[in-house]
Amino acid sequence: MSQEFTSNTFTTSETSSWSISTVFVCPSTALVDFYGRSFVGILGPKQLQQRTYTGLPPHWSLSVRFDMIIYATYDAPDYTTVNIDSVGYGTYTKAWDAGILKMCGDTYSDEFFLYSKNITHTSSSVTIMLNVFTDELNEGTLFKNFFLYVDTCDPTCLTCSGPAYVMIRFLLLFSF
Numbered sequence: 001m002s003q004e005f006t007s008n009t010f011t012t013s014e015t016s017s018w019s020i021s022t023v024f025v026c027p028s029t030a031l032v033d034f035y036g037r038s039f040v041g042i043l044g045p046k047q048l049q050q051r052t053y054t055g056l057p058p059h060w061s062l063s064v065r066f067d068m069i070i071y072a073t074y075d076a077p078d079y080t081t082v083n084i085d086s087v088g089y090g091t092y093t094k095a096w097d098a099g100i101l102k103m104c105g106d107t108y109s110d111e112f113f114l115y116s117k118n119i120t121h122t123s124s125s126v127t128i129m130l131n132v133f134t135d136e137l138n139e140g141t142l143f144k145n146f147f148l149y150v151d152t153c154d155p156t157c158l159t160c161s162g163p164a165y166v167m168i169r170f171l172l173l174f175s176f
């Protein structure tokens with residue numbers, strides 16, 4: 001349905017459809033997977049990052065996945081909650097400098113999460129939100145490689161609860 005921020009490097013020209021469009025480039029040389037790579041962020045003190053997608057085709061299931069780095073001195077009480085249509089699906093915390101590697105930053109250790117969530121969903125729009133609380137600047141949440149998938153209905157259906165044509169047929173039969 002949508003894939004964003006999948007290039008090694010990207011600029012704010014690609015992030016403007018999100019409420020916070022800042023881009024951070026990882027300075028750490030510890031991992032070639034991250035060194036010099038662009039991420040959306042740093043999402044820091046009490047920031048809401050969100051985007052609403054509209055015009056989704058008829059579907060019965062929706063998936064969100066992205067790469068997330070919890071960056072630098074992010075520690076208690078800092079947290080990041082991922083919301084899909086205002087429902088929280090995962091809260092991420094980290095102990096101070098608890099990660100193994102300086103993955104993105106070159107001063108403190110970071111933690112990496114592959115966010116992946118599938119939900120039952122039929123609305124033609126969806127809002128993805130990252131609710132980020134940190135108590136200091138220069139710590140927070142970064143993300144890239146964002147994918148939004150929908151499992152579409154059979155082309156003959158305007159709504160459905162599953163992939164098969166037979167599912168809408170059964171609904172119609174039972175409604176008479």
Ligand SMILES: [Ca+2]
Nearest residue numbers: 073074075135
């Ligand atoms: Ca902190």
